[in-house]
Amino acid sequence: MFHIKTLNKISPLGMEKFDRSTYAWGDDIENPDAVMVRSASMHDMEMPESLLAIARAGAGVNNIPLDKCAEEGIVVFNTPGANANAVKEIVLLGLLLSSRKIAPAIEWVQSLKGQGAEVGKLVEKGKSNFVGPELKGKKLGVIGLGAIGVLVANAAISLGMTVYGYDPYLSVDAAWGMHTSVIHATSLRDIYENCDYITLHVPCNTETKGMINASSISMMKTGVRILNFARGELVVEEDMLSALDEKKVTVYVTDFPTEAQLGHNGVVALPHLGASTPESEDNCAKMAAEELITYLESGNIVNSVNYPNVSLPKSGEMRFCVLHKNVSGTLSKISTAFSDAGINIENMINGSKKDYAYTIVDLAQKVDAGFAEKLTADPDVIKVRVI
Numbered sequence: 164m165f166h167i168k169t170l171n172k173i174s175p176l177g178m179e180k181f182d183r184s185t186y187a188w189g190d191d192i193e194n195p196d197a198v199m200v201r202s203a204s205m206h207d208m209e210m211p212e213s214l215l216a217i218a219r220a221g222a223g224v225n226n227i228p229l230d231k232c233a234e235e236g237i238v239v240f241n242t243p244g245a246n247a248n249a250v251k252e253i254v255l256l257g258l259l260l261s262s263r264k265i266a267p268a269i270e271w272v273q274s275l276k277g278q279g280a281e282v283g284k285l286v287e288k289g290k291s292n293f294v295g296p297e298l299k300g301k302k303l304g305v306i307g308l309g310a311i312g313v314l315v316a317n318a319a320i321s322l323g324m325t326v327y328g329y330d331p332y333l334s335v336d337a338a339w340g341m342h343t344s345v346i347h348a349t350s351l352r353d354i355y356e357n358c359d360y361i362t363l364h365v366p367c368n369t370e371t372k373g374m375i376n377a378s379s380i381s382m383m384k385t386g387v388r389i390l391n392f393a394r395g396e397l398v399v400e401e402d403m404l405s406a407l408d409e410k411k412v413t414v415y416v417t418d419f420p421t422e423a424q425l426g427h428n429g430v431v432a433l434p435h436l437g438a439s440t441p442e443s444e445d446n447c448a449k450m451a452a453e454e455l456i457t458y459l460e461s462g463n464i465v466n467s468v469n470y471p472n473v474s475l476p477k478s479g480e481m482r483f484c485v486l487h488k489n490v491s492g493t494l495s496k497i498s499t500a501f502s503d504a505g506i507n508i509e510n511m512i513n514g515s516k517k518d519y520a521y522t523i524v525d526l527a528q529k530v531d532a533g534f535a536e537k538l539t540a541d542p543d544v545i546k547v548r549v550i
């Protein structure tokens with residue numbers, strides 16, 4: 164029986180993937196084999212010894228201590244692209260919200276309640292306060308051309324915008340999916356100096372944290388509109404609020420509001436709604452559940468963010484799954500341990516990601532599962548599972 168702890172509300176369509184005869188799940192599970200999470204922060208959580216894997220039903224994994232998990236042999240997954248369409252759609256809304264003064268206009272119209280037959284006249288008189296520019300013909304800079312950035316770039320082309328895209332780590336798949344009219348920005352400066360609208364679609368990490376700050380804003384066009392549906396920490400808050408006060412930035416649309424931003428002139432704040440559609444919640448939950456089932460039942464790793472993706476069709480009678488450090492000699496130590504014990508390896512695969520590696524060993528015959536302890540005795544071996 165596998166036990167899955169849920170730290171957020173996860174779509175039932177995902178949880179239904181787990182077979183009730185072999186899985187139990189809930190938010191009160193103790194000593195779980197796996198965790199399903201959305202945005203709940205796991206940084207201060209004690210990781211139970213039983214924990215083998217964490218699946219983030221979503222894209223951003225900055226709520227999970229990835230290195231600590233890797234050190235403890237806990238494989239972390241996310242669900243690449245599963246919520247990208249939902250975010251693309253809300254970014255299009257964000258572009259319009261940043262241009263057409265829609266939020267204050269809606270608020271103002273509501274304030275006319277009680278004006279009776281005068282409402283029509285008041286609307287016509289007041290509407291000039293809410294004039295805003297069209298998107299067509301304007302320049303949009305997309306920073307980060309992954310699952311979301313590419314969809315946003317392509318959609319903006321359809322709206323008649325000129326799109327600049329910046330991503331020094333662009334994947335081949337993303338390049339194939341991108342509209343050929345997207346202009347290749349070779350530096351952030353290209354984006355900052357040229358664009359009327361800038362939208363962020365990068366992960367939050369040590370490289371990107373605070374990338375929008377006084378210095379980067381100083382390179383931008385006066386009146387620029389900035390959209391942040393990626394993570395609040397990408398933007399230095401004080402610098403953004405000053406830039407709004409100085410009218411250097413016209414509008415900052417954010418999905419990650421803070422106390423200081425609420426009510427600040429030029430801030431359009433949404434309550435982290437990017438992925439909140441039934442479709443994306445279902446997609447993410449289903450993909451996350453499938454990743455956990457695959458890992459727990461076969462040891463194959465698909466879509467991990469802290470261990471390499473390694474899959475091997477199961478052959479033979481017994482499988483050893485070895486999570487280990489990516490240091491030279493470990494792989495040969497593992498295979499030598501089997502051959503020294505006279506155990507024949509039927510099939511074997513290995514992969515590495517930064518400091519960590521994963522090896523799957525299939526054996527033609529069953530051996531004493533206690534052999535796993537022999538492998539774990541090696542200081543470079545983190546965890547061994549026998550399936």
Ligand SMILES: NC(=O)c1ccc[n+]([C@@H]2O[C@H](COP(=O)([O-])OP(=O)(O)OC[C@H]3O[C@@H](n4cnc5c(N)ncnc54)[C@H](O)[C@@H]3O)[C@@H](O)[C@H]2O)c1
Pocket residue numbers: 221222223224243244246247250306307308309310311312329330331332333334337364365366367370371392393394418435436437438439
């Ligand atoms: N608001 C929401 O609800 C919501 C929903 C989904 C994702 N997100 C956020 O959006 C981010 C992107 O999501 P995604 O699904 O497109 O992820 P993704 O991994 O498909 O794409 C991220 C892209 O950023 C690029 N990148 C990384 N570092 C970069 C840098 N320094 N400069 C430029 N590009 C860089 C990568 O090469 C990759 O192409 C997530 O990490 C998450 O934080 C927010």
Ligand SMILES: O=C(O)[C@H](O)COP(=O)(O)O
Pocket residue numbers: 201202220221222223224246435437438439
């Ligand atoms: O990174 C993500 O996928 C989004 O921020 C969505 O977060 P959520 O699952 O909490 O809505």
